[in-house]
Amino acid sequence: MASGVTLGGVRQSGRDPAELPLARAAVAVWSDLDRRLDAPTGYRRTGNLRLARSDREAAQIARMVEDQRAAGLEIEFLAARRAIRELVPGLRGKVVAASFCPGDGQAEPASVLGAYGAALWRTGVTTGEGEPVRELLTRAGRVVGVRTLPVASRLGPVLGVANAEIALRRQCDGCFRVTGAAGLHRAVGAEGPRLGGFAALLASLAELLEGAMELRLAESWIGFLDRTPDALSVIEAPPVPEGLAIAFGFSGHGFALGPLVGCLLCDLVLGRPPRLSLGAFRSDRFREQSGRAAVILHG
Ligand SMILES: Cc1cc2nc3c(=O)[nH]c(=O)nc-3n(C[C@H](O)[C@H](O)[C@H](O)COP(=O)(O)OP(=O)(O)OC[C@H]3O[C@@H](n4cnc5c(N)ncnc54)[C@H](O)[C@@H]3O)c2cc1C
Structure with missing residues (x-):
C-alpha cells in the first residue's frame, strides 16, 4: 500500500549497479508520462541532493559519486558549502559535502495513482479496490484466476437512501467516496466535530454494503453544509x-x-x-x- 503515500522521489542516483539501468529507463518513461496518461502526475526534474553531515558520510558519498559516474550517470560531488546552499537556500545544520544528480526528480503520488486509475477506467479495465485476493485458482496446475472478497466493486450509479443519512459512489480510481448528512450534522456541535457522526456513517455503510468493513480508510474529513430553511440556494x-x-x-x-x-x-x-x-x-x-x-x- 505504499504507492499512494510514498515520498515521490524519482531517483537514479544511489542505485545498486544492477538497478541503475532500470532507473535510467524509468526516467525516460516518466518524462512522457503526463502525455501517455493524459493527466498531470506532477513529475519534474528538480535533481536530488544527498547531504553528508560528517567526514565519514562525505567519504561514503564521494565513493558513490565515483561509482555512478563510472556507470555513466551525470552526478557531481559538491565539496563547497556555498554551492550546496545555493541549491537549497535556508539549509541549516552541519553540511560538509553533498552529491547532486540533476536528472533525478519527483512526482505527486496521489496524482500519479489517480492518473493511472483514470487511464485504466477509460480503457475499460475494472479494478477491485477493497477486494483482497484470498486464493489463486488453478486448473491443471496453471493459474486461471483469483478468488477475492467482493465489495460491490462494480458499483456504477451514485447510491443514496431516502433520508440522506448516507450516500456513496465509486471513484475513477476505484476508491469509494462515502458521505453522510444526518450523521455529520449530529457530529458537528458548538465545540467542533465529534466522532459520533462518523461512527454512525460507518454503521450505515456496513448495513448497506457487503464486505464494507474490509475496506481500508484512506482519508476522512468533515465539512459543513450551508443549509437554508427550504434546502434551496x-x-x-x-x-x-x-x-x-x-x-x-x-x-x-x-x-x-x-x-x-x-x-x-x-x-x-x-x-x-x-x-x-x-x-x-x-x-x-x-x-x-x-x-x-x-x-x-x-x-
Ligand atoms: C514512506 C515511504 C516513502 C517512500 N519513498 C519513495 C521514494 O521517494 N521513491 C521511490 O522510488 N520509492 C519510495 N518508496 C517505495 C515505493 O513507494 C514502493 O517501492 C512502491 O510504491 C511499491 O509499489 P508496489 O506496486 O510494489 O506496491 P504497493 O504500492 O504497496 O501496492 C501493492 C498493492 O497490493 C495490494 N494488496 C496487498 N495484498 C493484497 C491481496 N491479498 N489482494 C489484493 N491486493 C492486495 C495492496 O493493497 C496495494 O494496493 C517509499 C515507500 C514508503 C512507504
Whole structure:
C-alpha cells in the first residue's frame, strides 16, 4: 500500500549497479508520462541532493559519486558549502559535502495513482479496490484466476437512501467516496466535530454494503453544509448594494449546479437578464416561509 503515500522521489542516483539501468529507463518513461496518461502526475526534474553531515558520510558519498559516474550517470560531488546552499537556500545544520544528480526528480503520488486509475477506467479495465485476493485458482496446475472478497466493486450509479443519512459512489480510481448528512450534522456541535457522526456513517455503510468493513480508510474529513430553511440556494443580485451578485446555501447539493451557477452569476454581474428564471431563489422568500426542508445529499 505504499504507492499512494510514498515520498515521490524519482531517483537514479544511489542505485545498486544492477538497478541503475532500470532507473535510467524509468526516467525516460516518466518524462512522457503526463502525455501517455493524459493527466498531470506532477513529475519534474528538480535533481536530488544527498547531504553528508560528517567526514565519514562525505567519504561514503564521494565513493558513490565515483561509482555512478563510472556507470555513466551525470552526478557531481559538491565539496563547497556555498554551492550546496545555493541549491537549497535556508539549509541549516552541519553540511560538509553533498552529491547532486540533476536528472533525478519527483512526482505527486496521489496524482500519479489517480492518473493511472483514470487511464485504466477509460480503457475499460475494472479494478477491485477493497477486494483482497484470498486464493489463486488453478486448473491443471496453471493459474486461471483469483478468488477475492467482493465489495460491490462494480458499483456504477451514485447510491443514496431516502433520508440522506448516507450516500456513496465509486471513484475513477476505484476508491469509494462515502458521505453522510444526518450523521455529520449530529457530529458537528458548538465545540467542533465529534466522532459520533462518523461512527454512525460507518454503521450505515456496513448495513448497506457487503464486505464494507474490509475496506481500508484512506482519508476522512468533515465539512459543513450551508443549509437554508427550504434546502434551496439563494442566487440573486440584491437591489443594494449595486453590483453585488450572490450564490450560496446550496444545502448539500450544489456541486452539480456549480458550472451553471457560474453562468447565471455572470449574467447577473453583467446586468443581463439571467438565462433561467431565478424567481425561486430570491432571498426575500424567507420572509414568508417557516419550517425546514429535508436535505437530499445524493444525486
Ligand atoms: C514512506 C515511504 C516513502 C517512500 N519513498 C519513495 C521514494 O521517494 N521513491 C521511490 O522510488 N520509492 C519510495 N518508496 C517505495 C515505493 O513507494 C514502493 O517501492 C512502491 O510504491 C511499491 O509499489 P508496489 O506496486 O510494489 O506496491 P504497493 O504500492 O504497496 O501496492 C501493492 C498493492 O497490493 C495490494 N494488496 C496487498 N495484498 C493484497 C491481496 N491479498 N489482494 C489484493 N491486493 C492486495 C495492496 O493493497 C496495494 O494496493 C517509499 C515507500 C514508503 C512507504
